[in-house]
Amino acid sequence: MKVLIIEDEADMLQTMVQSLKKEQYVVETAQTYDEAQEKIALYAYDCILLDIGLPGGSGLDLLQELKELQKTDGVIIVSAKNSVDDRVAGLELGADDYLPKPFHMAELHARVKSVLRRRKFEGSNVQTLQNLQIDLDKHLVWVEGQELSLNRKEFDVLLYLVSNKDRLVSKTALAEHVWGDYIDQADNYEFIYSQIKNLRKKLKDHGAQVEIQAVYGIGYKLITP
Amino acid sequence: MKLLNHATAWFSVLLLVIITVWAGLFYVNMLDEIYDSMDDGLENQKMLVLRKAAQDTTVLARTEFDDGYYKVKEVPFSAALRQKDVYQDTLMYMLNEKDFEPVRMLTTVFQQGSKYYELRVITSMVEEDDLIEDLVFALLWLYGGLIATILVLNNLLLKRIWRPFYYLLQRLQRFKLQDAQPFPTLQTNIDEFRLLNQTVEKLLQSNVATYQSQKNFIENAAHELQTPLAISLNKLELLAEGGNLQDQQLAQIGEVMENLERLTRLNKSLLLLSKIENRQFNGQEEVRLAEVVQKALADFQDQLQFRNLSLTQQIDGDPLLRMNPDLAMMLVTNLLKNAIVHNMAGGLVHVSLSAITFTLENTGPSKPLNSEQLFQRFYKESPSSASTGLGLSIAKAICDLYGFQIGYEYRQSRHVLQVQFT
Numbered sequence A: 001m002k003v004l005i006i007e008d009e010a011d012m013l014q015t016m017v018q019s020l021k022k023e024q025y026v027v028e029t030a031q032t033y034d035e036a037q038e039k040i041a042l043y044a045y046d047c048i049l050l051d052i053g054l055p056g057g058s059g060l061d062l063l064q065e066l067k068e069l070q071k072t073d074g075v076i077i078v079s080a081k082n083s084v085d086d087r088v089a090g091l092e093l094g095a096d097d098y099l100p101k102p103f104h105m106a107e108l109h110a111r112v113k114s115v116l117r118r119r120k121f122e123g124s125n126v127q128t129l130q131n132l133q134i135d136l137d138k139h140l141v142w143v144e145g146q147e148l149s150l151n152r153k154e155f156d157v158l159l160y161l162v163s164n165k166d167r168l169v170s171k172t173a174l175a176e177h178v179w180g181d182y183i184d185q186a187d188n189y190e191f192i193y194s195q196i197k198n199l200r201k202k203l204k205d206h207g208a209q210v211e212i213q214a215v216y217g218i219g220y221k222l223i224t225p
Numbered sequence B: 001m002k003l004l005n006h007a008t009a010w011f012s013v014l015l016l017v018i019i020t021v022w023a024g025l026f027y028v029n030m031l032d033e034i035y036d037s038m039d040d041g042l043e044n045q046k047m048l049v050l051r052k053a054a055q056d057t058t059v060l061a062r063t064e065f066d067d068g069y070y071k072v073k074e075v076p077f078s079a080a081l082r083q084k085d086v087y088q089d090t091l092m093y094m095l096n097e098k099d100f101e102p103v104r105m106l107t108t109v110f111q112q113g114s115k116y117y118e119l120r121v122i123t124s125m126v127e128e129d130d131l132i133e134d135l136v137f138a139l140l141w142l143y144g145g146l147i148a149t150i151l152v153l154n155n156l157l158l159k160r161i162w163r164p165f166y167y168l169l170q171r172l173q174r175f176k177l178q179d180a181q182p183f184p185t186l187q188t189n190i191d192e193f194r195l196l197n198q199t200v201e202k203l204l205q206s207n208v209a210t211y212q213s214q215k216n217f218i219e220n221a222a223h224e225l226q227t228p229l230a231i232s233l234n235k236l237e238l239l240a241e242g243g244n245l246q247d248q249q250l251a252q253i254g255e256v257m258e259n260l261e262r263l264t265r266l267n268k269s270l271l272l273l274s275k276i277e278n279r280q281f282n283g284q285e286e287v288r289l290a291e292v293v294q295k296a297l298a299d300f301q302d303q304l305q306f307r308n309l310s311l312t313q314q315i316d317g318d319p320l321l322r323m324n325p326d327l328a329m330m331l332v333t334n335l336l337k338n339a340i341v342h343n344m345a346g347g348l349v350h351v352s353l354s355a356i357t358f359t360l361e362n363t364g365p366s367k368p369l370n371s372e373q374l375f376q377r378f379y380k381e382s383p384s385s386a387s388t389g390l391g392l393s394i395a396k397a398i399c400d401l402y403g404f405q406i407g408y409e410y411r412q413s414r415h416v417l418q419v420q421f422t
Helices: A010-021 A033-042 A059-068 A084-092 A105-121 A152-163 A171-179 A181-185 A192-205 B003-055 B057-061 B077-082 B128-161 B163-174 B191-241 B247-277 B289-306 B325-341 B391-402
Strands: A002-006 A026-030 A047-051 A074-079 A097-100 A126-129 A132-135 A140-143 A146-148 A168-170 A211-215 A219-223 B070-075 B086-094 B099-112 B115-124 B285-288 B310-315 B320-323 B348-353 B357-362 B405-411 B414-420
Touching: A002 A010, A002 A033, A010 A026, A010 A105, A010 B191, A026 A033, A033 A059, A047 A059, A047 A105, A059 A074, A059 A084, A074 A084, A074 A105, A084 A097, A097 A105, A105 A152, A105 A168, A105 A171, A105 B191, A132 A152, A152 A171, A152 A192, A152 A219, A168 A171, A168 B191, A171 A192, A171 A219, A192 A211, A192 B289, B003 B057, B003 B070, B003 B086, B003 B099, B003 B115, B003 B128, B057 B070, B070 B077, B077 B115, B086 B115, B128 B163, B163 B191, B191 B247, B247 B391, B285 B289, B285 B325, B289 B310, B289 B325, B289 B348, B320 B325, B325 B348, B325 B357, B325 B391, B325 B414, B391 B405, B391 B414
Parallel strands: A002 A026, A002 A047, A047 A074, A074 A097, B310 B348
Antiparallel strands: A126 A132, A132 A140, A140 A146, A168 A219, A211 A219, B070 B115, B086 B099, B099 B115, B285 B320, B348 B357, B357 B414, B405 B414
């Protein structure tokens, strides 16, 4: 999987590269509009992370260019502006997703995976992890063919943790992803714990070969023993 | 009272005083002139009588006025010596009026041969009561006429003259710092009004500029903080993931992250506030509030459970509001979150929705909150609370944007926040 990160902020870029490389992606970077333009024209990527505000031009113009070149690269706009207009403009120009800064790395991974899945598997959206099978469309989970009955939130939590397998997912990232954007109004996320507890119990009862670990004070991690 | 009417009222009082004084003076002067001219006439008649008497002695025999205007009476020398010409007012029976009417009479003495005679000449005089009556009537008409003229002038002329002023007033009334429009003024030749227009314009411009720069500052500061915050958080996430860390170190990283996240939330809220105030939320749609409330309740259900709060709801109506759907959600979640966070374990949250109101009641600290400061930025009842202190400011800003009323009450040991959509 090849990912291109177009981002002018060096620190931000470095963090994203570091984090994405752990997922065994081939990661390339561009820091200016011209550099990005060149790479887009020359190579094909599975996913492009695109910052809107770039030195030398707007990320939206790059999107336009991609469209004109009839490239099918998946694009996630990553913008500090978080403006509705940019979001609408970006999605209309064919971007797959819009991720406002600041974001959690876990969220970035989940979005990238989602784009890659949509691009590569074209609908047959069943993910497998050890003896766990997840149907993303039907929102169903099986352990060795036996269905696991999860409520919507448990399903979302599981999927998010699976998308970030072996990575640390902070409580905040999980809460914002599962409970919606507005949950950031909550000033503590301890309430997540009860969902995790239920989920763990169900996974264990069905003998799933995954385990949700608590990382003290920060969040959770899904591991495959 | 309007300025114009105020001036008119003063004018009418002043005019009444001035006209009264003036009428008195005028009356006295006029009467004086009338007497003067009458007395001259009497003097003339006297001389005519004396000349006639010198030729015709029958004149001396007229001892009564009867059909004439004089009478003559012989007087002894001693009395004649003392007598001078005297003009006086007296009454005389008038046949036509069938009443005693005032007359002016000249009493004088003259010598004819060796005898002395007293001569009285009369002439009819103005009737003072009639004169006064006429004068008062005339003046009342004048007064009425003047007031009417002033009113007409005020309404036509002054209103025209003061138009730039009233125009300015009207514009000022509608002026809002948040959405400052260019401030047009009426062209005028009057120096004072021109100065007023210029001064007001300058004042408003500087206010708008200050407001703008403050707003921009908050917006820019919040915006510029975003990236470093994001980087710091992401680096900490990487660090924590890196492994080989002890629980204690992880806990510390967790605490730092928590604080950074709080800062991020604060930042987001500030940006949101300035966006709302800048009216950067377009995209109005018909929003069914009942749906929004149900979604918010579903989102917050776990939090309610976690805090062991019981929820009751009473949905009597489904207001259809024309607003940005994100802001509708924001309004509801902010109020709901407020009711949850500032509650107590085992407490209660009551949500009610009618056709024109959305109300949240919650148990909590058993004293009313400061309803004046409640909606201000960074107002917190408990300083240690991790909340940003911006939630209700955001709710208020959204309400202000759409002209909703939001109010706080403390009744029956419950904190009640109500939004009225009118």
